[in-house]
Amino acid sequence: MSALIKNNKILQGTILITGVAGFIGSYLAERLFESITDIRIIGIDNMNDYYDVSLKEERLQSLITNKNFTFVRGSISDSHLVNSVFKEYTPNIVVNLAAQAGVRYSIINPNSYIEANLVGFVNILEACRHSYDNDKKGVEHLIYASSSSVYGSNRKVPYSTEDKVDNPVSLYAATKKSNELLAYSYSNLYGIPVTGLRFFTVYGPKGRPDMAYFSFTKKMIEREKIQIFNNGDMYRDFTYIDDIITGIVAIMQKKPDINSDGVAYKLYNIGNNKPESLMHFVEVLEQELKREGLIDDPVEKEFLPMQPGDVYQTYANIDDLIKDFNFKPTTTIEEGLQQFIKWYKQYYIK
Template sequence: MIAVFDKKTILITGAAGFIGFYLAKQILEVSGNNVSVIGLDNMNDYYDVSLKETRLSILNDTASSNENGSFTFVKGSIADKELINSLFENYKPEIVVNLAAQAGVRYSITNPQAYVESNLVGFFNILEACRHSYDNGAKGVQHLVYASSSSVYGSNKKIPYSTGDKVDNPVSLYAATKKSNELLAHSYSELYGIPSTGLRFFTVYGPMGRPDMAYFGFTDKLVKGEKIQIFNYGDMKRDFTYIDDIVTGVINVMKKVPDKNEDGVKYKIYNIGNNQPESLMYFVETLEKCLIAEKIIDKPAEKELLPMQPGDVYQTYADVEDLIKDFNFKPSTSLEEGLNQFAKWYKEYYTKS
């Protein structure tokens, strides 16, 4: 599956994060081809650091069990320009996957500085390092893949969301920083020939996910027997995308440098979403059913219906035609299947410990 990564050095920023962990793990598990994965993460306390440490431990064990692949972890921030430059100089990555970012829509309202530092300054440092990787005739970075977000669609009314849509109406600072990433990447691809692909992820969920995500927070409250809060009175829809589908999509993209567009620039944007928005109420009911089946809880929770929160949008819905056309791939994991896997992991990880 990943033979094209033979003898490649791949830098994954945010490697202890949800998507970064699963991506690195998948590459290491099926490598058998002397792939070298360099993982960078600042290990901040935005959410439970012990979960990040568990992910790193699994990555080290995975690499140890496969003598053909190696994993090197570096603790640090992409906002540290000297560190980023030294990483590129020492390891000379051929593929760079930038997943490091300050995530979360609501957190961006109260902690904007964190988003400017990581999502803007940090991404600029990555782009500059990619640019200078070609200095003195060096082969340099062959492909930069970076995380964007469905949040860039902001207040768009047209559905499903297409990468050809105008996205000039962000409703959160987080969304604005992600759109800025796409603009910066385009300018660097145009000016310096860096082949780059941006990925707009749609509500990623699954085992070992981010505790700040709604499904995780709901589960914690359900376990404690607490009331759960549902915004916009439950009238919201999300295109929930299971982590395995996200990783398959990222790997497909990593393997293929974008063709030159009509302007002669090797630059592309893809949506990676399930192409099937589900209502928030159905999502909560399915989560409760999965948790009851695993005997984590014994009854549904009391629900408090509240107005829409600042920065939220009513619906997300991914048009994935480009993903199908270019890679013959479309996310397909059902919500029930994905939440069932999450419930099994939650029981194993939390209730037994």
């Protein structure tokens, strides 16, 4: 898929990617190296054990052999580490993807969300702010990950970045909304050009094992019963990883325009603009597992009520993405899950 590289000059400096061993971070670094020759990437990741660390190490393998890649192991919640990285490498573009993810886990372990998503993000903002000290050129563009979770229980669809998002239904969503407020205030106070990205249910090969499609796959292959919440009556704007990366790369090349308040700040939804029912998603997953010869029998399903923190539907309005970048995700559920199952078979089935 095209990376939508239109302004090579902007991307030829030093790019800092936090959460570089994560699902989106590793794909982004790979795409940038594939698309641009004169680029240097600094990657930070704490390699925590929220899920299987060996998968994070697998994602890093294709990066660490590149002479233009520098890996820093550590947490963005460590202000000394963050400041030292900014001082040594002076990135001109920062892509902050490091975060504690997961809606349900935020109920179990709230402190990890405060540390990574709030303390860590403030450290990044502070480092960006001080990159301009002593009249230095500093950070030209900060891009950070938000989430469709900020829309909470909003009933108006599709979700627009103009909608009010003052009613988060999970701590994870609350931290992401807080990121947006903090980013706006720093952009306003210190003139940092900032773009926030609300991702919608990202999936694909080398994805996060805590995601539903991952656990469904494992249980289906092991002939275990899968649990489907809200009796299957849920909809998600599933977005394939390649589409997400194409959107990020396009956005990296364009600093936000000054808005009516005089602030260089912008928010975008990146979603497939086509919510799929959870039941259809499960059916396609089952179909692809059969195609690859990984299952034969029908999958046993247990239907359960809605879980705390879950939302009924996600659905992205991507009009701004289309208008500003002439880009719209195009990968279908069938295409995306086919690629995921092929990878899963190769990686996990020995």
